[in-house]
Amino acid sequence: xxxxxxxxxxxxxxxxxCIVVTIMGAVSVELQSLGHRPNFFYLxxxxxxxxxxxxxxxxCRPKQRVVVFDGDGSILMNLGGFTTLARYRPxxxxxxxxxxxxxxxxxxxxxxxxxxxxxxxxxTAAGVPRSTTVQTVEEFxxxxxxxxxxxxxxxxxxxxxxxxxxxxxxxxxxxENRFEFAGWIKxxx
Amino acid sequence: xxxxxxNSKIIYEALKKNGxxxxxxxxxxxxxxxxxxxxDDPEMILVRLAKEEEAVGISAGAHFxxxxxAMLMQNHGFLASINGIVSFAQLYRIPLLMLxxxxxHFGERDPWQTQGGGxxxxxxxxxxxxxxxxxxxxxxxxxxxxxxTLAQSSLYPVALLLTRELMWEEQ
Ligand SMILES: Cc1ncc(C[n+]2csc(CCOP(=O)(O)OP(=O)(O)O)c2C)c(N)n1
Numbered sequence: 001x002x003x004x005x006x007x008x009x010x011x012x013x014x015x016x017x018c019i020v021v022t023i024m025g026a027v028s029v030e031l032q033s034l035g036h037r038p039n040f041f042y043l044x045x046x047x048x049x050x051x052x053x054x055x056x057x058x059x060c061r062p063k064q065r066v067v068v069f070d071g072d073g074s075i076l077m078n079l080g081g082f083t084t085l086a087r088y089r090p091x092x093x094x095x096x097x098x099x100x101x102x103x104x105x106x107x108x109x110x111x112x113x114x115x116x117x118x119x120x121x122x123x124t125a126a127g128v129p130r131s132t133t134v135q136t137v138e139e140f141x142x143x144x145x146x147x148x149x150x151x152x153x154x155x156x157x158x159x160x161x162x163x164x165x166x167x168x169x170x171x172x173x174x175x176e177n178r179f180e181f182a183g184w185i186k187x188x189x
Numbered sequence: 190x191x192x193x194x195x196n197s198k199i200i201y202e203a204l205k206k207n208g209x210x211x212x213x214x215x216x217x218x219x220x221x222x223x224x225x226x227x228x229d230d231p232e233m234i235l236v237r238l239a240k241e242e243e244a245v246g247i248s249a250g251a252h253f254x255x256x257x258x259a260m261l262m263q264n265h266g267f268l269a270s271i272n273g274i275v276s277f278a279q280l281y282r283i284p285l286l287m288l289x290x291x292x293x294h295f296g297e298r299d300p301w302q303t304q305g306g307g308x309x310x311x312x313x314x315x316x317x318x319x320x321x322x323x324x325x326x327x328x329x330x331x332x333x334x335x336x337x338t339l340a341q342s343s344l345y346p347v348a349l350l351l352t353r354e355l356m357w358e359e360q
Contacts (some may be wrong), residue, residue, distance in 0.1 A: 019253075021250075041253070043277065043281075044280075045276040045277070045280060046245070046246070046272065046273050046276040046277035046280075047272075048242075048246075049242070049243070049245060049246035049249075049273055049277055050246070051246070052243040052244075052245070052246025052247050052250070053246040053247070053249050053250040053253075054250065055236070055243075055246070055247055055250060056211070056236075056246060056247035056248060056249060056250020056251045056252075056253075056254070056258075057250035057251075057253060057254050058250075059211070059234055059236070059247075059250075059251075060210075060211065060234070060250065060251045060254035060255070060256040061254045078240075078242075078243065080238070080239030080240040080243065081238075081239065081240070081243040081246070083239050084236065084237070084238055084239050084243055087237065088236065174280065174281060175281070175282065178281045178282065181253060182252070182253045185253055185254055185255070186255055
C-alpha cells in the first residue's frame with residue numbers, strides 16, 4: 001500500500017506556487033519533513049476546518065491555486081462543509097484526502113471508511129465535479145496533474161497506509177507559521 | 190414579516206462601510222433580510238453554510254487572503270461553532286466578526302429558543318470574547334465599526350448580539 005509521504009514527495013515541486021493548507025498530525029509533520037515553505041499552513045487542531053479554510057482562500061484568491069491535504073477522519077467531521085465546497089466548486093482548489101481508514105494521529109482507531117464509506121463517491125454525490133480514488137503513487141501524481149489541468153474543483157482520495165512519524169511536534173511554532181503564511185499570500189498578489 | 194428591514198439595512202450598510210467583502214450565513218428568521226441583501230449585492234461573496242462552524246475556517250481563509258469577512262448566525266449557531274472558535278480562531282489569532290442573533294431572550298415566544306438565550310452571554314464571557322449588543326439603530330454604525338476595529342487590531346474574535354429590540358418589530 002502506498003505511503004502518504006511518497007505521495008507528497010511526488011508532487012512537492014508542484015506546490016511551490018500553490019497556497020497549501022494541511023490538517024494536523026502525521027500529514028503536517030510529513031510535509032514539513034520534505035521541507036517547509038512559507039506558502040504551507042498547518043492547521044494543527046481544529047478538526048474538519050482545513051477544507052473550509054481552503055474554500056475561503058479559493059473564493060478570495062480565484063487566480064491562485066489552492067491545495068488542501070485533508071484526512072478521512074477530518075473530512076468525516078465536516079461533511080456539511082464538504083457539501084459547501086461542492087456547492088461553490090472553486091475551480092482553483094484541489095482537495096486531496098489521505099484516506100488511511102483511521103484516526104492515525106490519535107492511536108489509529110478505524111474510521112467509517114474502514115467499513116466501506118467511500119469518500120470519492122460521497123464527493124461525487126455532494127456535487128464535486130471531479131473525484132477519484134487512487135491506490136498508487138503514479139496514479140496519485142497523474143490525478144493531481146489532471147486536477148490542476150482540468151481547472152475544476154477536484155477531490156482526490158488517496159488510499160494510504162496507516163503509518164506515520166513517531167511524534168507530532170515540530171520546531172515550527174504555530175503562530176510563526178500562521179503569520180509567515182499570511183505574509184506570503186499578501187506578497188503573492 | 191416583523192423582522193425589521195430598516196434596521197437590517199442599517200446593519201448591512203455598516204458592514205459594507207467597514208470593507209466587508211465576504212459574508213457567511215446560516216439562515217434564521219431574524220437574518221432573512223440581511224441574507225437577501227448579501228444575495229443581491231454583486232460585490233459581496235456570500236457563502237451559504239451547512240453548519241456554522243465552517244464559517245470559522247472560511248473567515249480564516251478570507252483573512253489570510255486579505256479579505257474582511259462577517260459571520261451571520263443565530264446563537265445556536267455560535268454554540269455549534271465553539272470548537273472552531275477556540276481551536277482555530279483563538280489558537281491562531283484570527284479576527285472574526287460574529288453577528289449573532291440573540292434568540293431566546295426577553296420577549297421570546299418560541300419555547301425551543303429559550304435555553305440558548307440564557308447561555309450565550311455566559312459563554313462569550315467564558316471564552317474571553319468581547320461583545321456588545323446592537324439595540325438602537327442610531328448606534329449600530331458606530332458599534333459595528335468599533336467591533337471591526339478591535340477584531341482587526343487584536344486578531345481575535347468579537348461578537349455583536351443582534352437583539353430583539355433592533356431586529357423585531359412587534360405588531
Ligand atoms: C474536535 C476534535 N476531536 C478530536 C481531536 C483529536 N484528534 C487529533 S488528530 C485526530 C485524527 C485525525 O484523523 P485524520 O483526519 O484521518 O488524519 P490522520 O491522523 O489519520 O492522518 C483526532 C481525532 C481533535 N483534534 N479535535
